[in-house]
Amino acid sequence: MKEIYFSPTGTTKTIVNEITKYFSRKKETYDLLKNPLQEEMSFGSEDFVIIGMPVYAGRIPDVCAKMLSEIKGNNTPAIAAVVYGNRDYDDALLELKTILTENGFTVISAGAFVAQHSIFPGTGYLRPDVKDKQAVRRFAKSSCEKFESVTDIKEMDFEVKGNFPYRESVSVPLNPSADKTCKKCGACARICPVNAISEEKPEKLNKKTCIRCTACFAVCPLECRGFRGVRYTLASKIFEKKFSVRREPEVFL
Known part of the structure; x- marks a missing residue:
């Protein structure tokens, strides 16, 4: 297996x-x-x-x-x-x-x-x-x-x-960032599958390369990485309201 x-x-x-x-x-x-x-x-x-x-x-x-x-x-x-x-x-x-x-x-x-x-x-x-x-x-x-x-x-x-x-492959127009608690441990840069984060300067993000997978959020020991700002807050409210109805798994055999 x-x-x-x-x-x-x-x-x-x-x-x-x-x-x-x-x-x-x-x-x-x-x-x-x-x-x-x-x-x-x-x-x-x-x-x-x-x-x-x-x-x-x-x-x-x-x-x-x-x-x-x-x-x-x-x-x-x-x-x-x-x-x-x-x-x-x-x-x-x-x-x-x-x-x-x-x-x-x-x-x-x-x-x-x-x-x-x-x-x-x-x-x-x-x-x-x-x-x-x-x-x-x-x-x-x-x-x-x-x-x-x-x-x-x-x-x-x-x-x-x-x-x-x-359907066309598109990128979400939102960019993750680190807050002031970031200790620059480099964990986010090492896990990034597209090398969009600088290990020396993790606050730097290659916005064109980043796929918004949020692997960097999950691996951060201080939970200091995330999406922020008014634009994100507004987008969250709209998205969560629009897709609030529970969807169930679909299987094919």
């Missing part, structure tokens, strides 16, 4: 972990945030892979898509999961399934799961919750049953929601 994920705030990791719990196999983990892929990775038909990705503005983050293109399968059974902040996953699940299929994986199931929004945490607050995790476990059980009952690879195929061409 191989689990692969990119999880800046830990919620995608939580979902993938819940899926792998159902399978009684020895687990090998690939954390693409802490250990970015540097070379091609290959799996065989005897492997079983679970891949989880976050959703940013309805798409798989570019940095993740590039790493996923280097992960190759050979009729390798896989479960695909995306995690989004209660707004919508748009084309992300279709994008992930397509990348995996084109790279030689046999995707047996796919799911879109909800987590607390990383930029506007009032949306999807404290999710995934108990109900979400129960849904993940049911999904894992159904996936396992399908894998064990279907012998023809062609019968494994299924459709997921999404559109092609995919």
Whole structure:
């Protein structure tokens, strides 16, 4: 059992972990945030892979898509999961399934799961919750049953929601920053997947490179990094009001 994920705030990791719990196999983990892929990775038909990705503005983050293109399968059974902040996953699940299929994986199931929004945490607050995790476990059980009952690879195929061409990949026009309590420990710079933060001067941010993943928030020992200002406060109120209705996981087999 191989689990692969990119999880800046830990919620995608939580979902993938819940899926792998159902399978009684020895687990090998690939954390693409802490250990970015540097070379091609290959799996065989005897492997079983679970891949989880976050959703940013309805798409798989570019940095993740590039790493996923280097992960190759050979009729390798896989479960695909995306995690989004209660707004919508748009084309992300279709994008992930397509990348995996084109790279030689046999995707047996796919799911879109909800987590607390990383930029506007009032949306999807404290999710995934108990109900979400129960849904993940049911999904894992159904996936396992399908894998064990279907012998023809062609019968494994299924459709997921999404559109092609995919929606345009856009960046949120908000910039994270550190407050005066920052001790310049460099943790934020070391975790940043796109090297948008200077380790010597963490108050400096490459706004064009930053993907607003908030990994730097999660790793900061003083919790001094965040989004600030009137613009952010106003955007938070509008976003949280607009997307306050609870969305439930959607699965495809």
